[in-house]
Amino acid sequence: MRFIGNKENLVEKIYQILQSKNIIGNSFFDFFAGTSNVGQFFKKKDFQIFSSDLLYFSFVLQKAYIKNNEIPNFQKLLSNIEIKSNSLFANHLNLVVEYLNKIETKEGFISENYTPKGTEKLEIPRMYFSNENGNIIDAIRIQIEKWKDESLLTENEYYILLACLIETVPFYANISGVYAAFQKIWDARAVKKLVLRPIEIIKNDKLNQVFNQNSVELISEIQADILYLDPPYNQRQYAPNYHLLETIAKYDNPIIKGVSGMRNYENQKSHFCNTETGLTELYKIAKNANYKYRK
Ligand SMILES: C[S@@+](CC[C@H](N)C(=O)[O-])C[C@H]1O[C@@H](n2cnc3c(N)ncnc32)[C@H](O)[C@@H]1O
Structure with a gap:
């Protein structure tokens, strides 16, 4: 799908980097899911996936590709x-x-x-x-x-x-x-x-969970081995x-x-599209997240 920041063509490289740094695990939180392509890739590698996005259409994709196992x-x-x-x-x-x-x-x-x-x-x-x-x-x-x-x-x-x-x-x-x-x-x-x-249709028989909400609010509820952060890069809102x-x-x-x-789209504005509030949100993640690997 044409989507700003879509990592479809980079995800294999991301995986190689994780392996070269000996970052291994069984569960993966795709914090800014977008197209869900990163979650899809790691689901195929048999990780249990957690993912979320502010956009509802992203949630639809997550439900179909990530949550569904049938x-x-x-x-x-x-x-x-x-x-x-x-x-x-x-x-x-x-x-x-x-x-x-x-x-x-x-x-x-x-x-x-x-x-x-x-x-x-x-x-x-x-x-x-x-x-x-x-x-x-x-x-x-x-x-x-x-x-x-x-x-x-x-x-x-x-x-x-x-x-x-x-x-x-x-x-x-x-x-x-x-x-x-x-x-x-x-x-x-x-x-x-x-x-x-x-x-x-992607199956991996894991209890994958998907959300349509601000991921920062999920940080203390979800525990995963790997936390993958791919936030918006500039002030342009996605919604x-x-x-x-x-x-x-x-x-x-x-x-x-x-x-x-x-x-x-008032309720879908991301704090990550602003340099000041973006930093505050990152700080919240760094402070409250409890993950095995944060890179
Ligand atoms: C760079 S894109 C992610 C692209 C994704 N990795 C892919 O391969 O398609 C950033 C995504 O973060 C979402 N987003 C921004 N702020 C968010 C927040 N606080 N919580 C959840 N999702 C957020 C946007 O809606 C957008 O889909």
Whole structure:
């Protein structure tokens, strides 16, 4: 996923550094989880993972990749809906994703607020998604919530489907990196028809725990061998830069403002985006954390 500070391409190197310094352990706290890629890597190395982030869409990814330890079989859902598959051996997640890729498109919060058609009355109509993709995102998001309300999904299955959508959307967003602004000319990627992609399911049979809160508040509750800190690097808050992923994950019809249709993020401001408060928070971690390794 395109995400500022994503360590997907660095995580192997991070692991090598830990090994070269003989830092070993069984549990790992990914304190600033973001995409959850670091947690995913260490989960595959059989660590028990703890992770947290202020962003709700990050929590969705953490639930699906880190907390979940089951291959989803969608038993209830599949006995309630008729799925025609071309592939005889498709796994159950692929079947459900295939089904979602064929449902009728719908108008909803995303198409009404982030596509040119939905916002044609605005002085600057928003061009985050093509009209077609806005309707596809709404249809898929509404369907997932409906299945949840009808008790057709387990909690894990619900978050796995949401994570599939969150991972897919950035491939079709008409942005240059973050969602604080849309591009005024259509990017080639944004005019392709959105096709939902299944996520990888990672199992390690450990009691992994994930949170959607200020990690500093968790410091005295969680004990892990390794504490991994990857805070924001500057004053740029994450919540406004990823507001659309947050709204798709929550789908809570927020009040939105401005040219970009930004949701309120007062409760998601990070103290680490300010040099003074960042230092105070770091001091709290250094003082209160009880970890085997802090590097
Ligand atoms: C540099 S990014 C982490 C990137 C992550 N390592 C990855 O590979 O995707 C920093 C993350 O810290 C989160 N964050 C900032 N302050 C936080 C806090 N006090 N508690 C929890 N998460 C926080 C941000 O929302 C953002 O996702």
